[in-house]
Amino acid sequence: MSEASKPVTKQTEPPVVNRRKQEERRRFLRSAALLTGMVGVSLLGFVPVVRGWNPRLRPPGALDEAEFLAACIKCGQCVQVCPVEAVKLADILDGFGIGVPYIAARDQACDFSCDGLQCVLACPTGALTHEINYPHETRMGLARLARPDLCLAMLGQGFKGVARGPDFTGKLRFDEVDRWNPIPVRDHPFDLEICDLCVRLCPIEIRIAQCAAGTPPSGDPNQCPPKRAISLEPMDDSDGVKRMMPVIHEGCVGCGVCEMICPVEPAAIVIDERKQWSGA
């Protein structure tokens, strides 16, 4: 190094103390950026919740949505106990609802084949409230005949074959086939003069029929639902075609079996999540 260049390098190189200060300053700014970034990303979880991007049918006993998201510890114990694997956990696109259980009724509804509300019993936090004991005490939502023009019963048509086709993987419990194990719907063909699948397979209606026959589930009269959930009512048949209309009643719990089993595409009957009964 020549004599002349020495003072130049000394001038351009900042003193050591300043450099350390500068590095500390940078580190501080970086840390502030990390803080803002991470908290910002986590708060993005607000968007799907506020916007209601993914309205979800929640498992039996779920508290009000905001409380439910708060109380749920996102562990999936409810998923593990469900005999028909109806309970799924939401992904990150549900924002704050990540890891929170829901039921996609069209794919696999809750048919209460556990009888004892296993998901409620499994929930460690009471996000699925422990205050209910029987299927008819839940209110997940309410069924609605959304597409009456597609409804086979209203068209006066019967149904023959497997509901939802041979590739459908959903399961239901058919008491007359196996009291303890749900079977794939595709293994249980029907031959109906007029389609009444939504009524025939309604878990509440099944229980009402069992109670009327003097054989309540598990021999427990508390299992008997006090109110009807759905029925087929005759329609005006002045054109000579016998038509029936599914009518939803106060006892509907919104379990989604009717939506799941409805053989037309898209389903004529659907569940309105969290909707409460407000009169016929």
Place this chain on the structure above:
Amino acid sequence: MKEFRESLAVMLGKAPRKPAPEEFTEGAKRIHQAQRAKKIDMEALRREAREHEKRHYWRNRRWAVLIVVNLLFVLSYRFDVQLVEGALTASRVLGFHFADLNSSLQVTLAFKQVLVNLFIGTTTVFLLWWVFGGRGFCSWTCPYHLLAEFAEKIHLKLAEKKLVTDHAFHRGVRTVFYVLFALLALVTGYTVYETISPVGIVSRALIYGPGLALLWVLLLLLFEIFYSRRAWCRYVCPIGLTYGLVGSVSPFKVTYDLDKCEHEGECRKVCMVPHVLECVIKGRAHKEHIDIGADCTRCGMCIDVCPSQALRYEFKGLSKFM
């Protein structure tokens, strides 16, 4: 008590300090003097340390435990044996409630009710990790920790080739995160932190199947590989800090013997939280036997790399029997 406060302060973000001259015990002074007089070949010592590390005695055992614990969750659901039900956020182990301390805190703050099951679950988990050293949770159980260890290996390889550099953050930022996430749960009424928690995400993905949330985890890992070594565990994770607080009162610790130490410093290079190992720097230990601070994850990497057994696991009160 003073040491306890200091170890908490360092965990919360304070820079470790050099002990004042009057704090050194006579024994420590003697050892430092003797060590200063000794001529040592640092390069040879470092090579010896790296050779010693190759057995990976504790690392292999730790990985085995971590994998088995997470596998228990997965398999007990797959084969419906009901041994461990749930995920790392909350579970039942043989029917007994377990609840992650931080997840429970988030739920309690958001829901604003003290839930009996969570109280039972957190007490059990608190006791469990009190026995196994607080942040032992991080290194011996957390599935994200294992992924981050692989990311760290890649980061270090790239750093060696000067392709990346480690951008450090202020460690105090984790404390700010902790307070902010607690406040956010309280104010918004949602478990805000769970949305980005890679621990919950990875645990659920293992048990219930993968989802889009894993992309967020991947992003975090890439951030750690290319920008900042072990950034999540070091600077963000409130779960780690929660278990660190448990670790501050745990009898299970890594401890340091000054007289055996050669000060080649490889332990600080492998450590994820090297601020707890400042005492191994030459001339720094103020007494002969030191307990490593609360933030230590009890991962045992320092023990694996230490060729002179200056660092070891110790269960306070049990050493007499062992």
